[in-house]
Amino acid sequence: MRISAFARRLLTSAVVTAAATVLFTGHATAEPAQVDWEAATQALHTATAGDPAAERAISRLLGDARIAEASRDAALPAQPFQIPAESNVGRGGGPGMYGSGLSLNIDGFRFGFFGGPGTIAPNQTGARLDVAWxxxxxxxxxxxxxxxxxxxxxxxxxxxxxxxxxxxxxxxAVYGNLWHRWPVPVSTEHPDGFQYVRGDITLPSMGAVYN
Incomplete structure (x- = not known):
């Protein structure tokens, strides 16, 4: 099967991201830039003024202990955010740790998200995932x-x-919700052979990236 150039770049990025997820220790450079999380979170919250959904999401991070405990070293693109997301479905075992935002260099600077149970469903009707930056x-x-x-x-x-x-x-910070799916036996309840679940983020994933 022929794979497009974009798909090859995506596969390379996925490998880099997976390696970063396993190996990332918070030290992206020899002399990493330092993040003042409290000031950064407040500044991001101020920047979202006028968007109620974004304001509500970022307000959950203000004063949260997980922000104060996060690594103060800024990341580089293709590394996960320092503060992971939590959701109502977690990684499939109930509410809790869900996934992480990240920055990517695929045909330009992009933000992304990975995590949750199963895989990302191709149809995201009824869900919306956003990033405020x-x-x-x-x-x-x-x-x-x-x-x-x-x-x-x-x-x-x-x-x-x-x-x-x-x-x-x-x-x-990445916030909102996302549909996931995984294969199950075909049945009346699952005519396409997939189980679907929507993950609603309860704590946004926040990161500081040095571009």
Missing amino acids: LNLDNGRSGIEQLTEHMDIIADTTIRTRAIDPGPGMIVA
């Missing part, structure tokens, strides 16, 4: 929906379009 150095900010995903084994993430946040330290 702010470049602390140049003041650029935005809210982007994560919509790009290919229904192939190699694609373990869902991503935003390519954006241009500019150079500097970027803080971001």
Whole structure:
């Protein structure tokens, strides 16, 4: 089977991401930039003013102990966010640890998310996953929906379009919900041979990335 150039880049990125997930210790560079999480979270919350869903999501991070305990070393693209997400379904064993946001360099700078039970369902009707971001150095900010995903084994993430946040330290938080699926025997209840579940994020995944 022929694989497109984009799919090959995606597969390479997935390998890099998986390696980063296992090996990442918070030290992305010899002299990593340091993050003031309390100030960064407050700045991101201020930047989302006017978007009720984003404001509500980021407010859950304000004063949370997990923010204070997170590594203060900024990451580089293709590394998971320092603060993972929690959801009502977790990784399939009940509420709790769910997954992580991340930044990617696939045909440009993108944000992504991976995690949850099973795989990401190709149909996301009734769910919406967003990322709010702010470049602390140049003041650029935005809210982007994560919509790009290919229904192939190699694609373990869902991503935003390519954006241009500019150079500097970027803080971001992924929030919302996402459909997952995994194979089960075909039945009246599961005519397509899949079980579906929607993960609703209860604690956004937050990260600081040095672009």
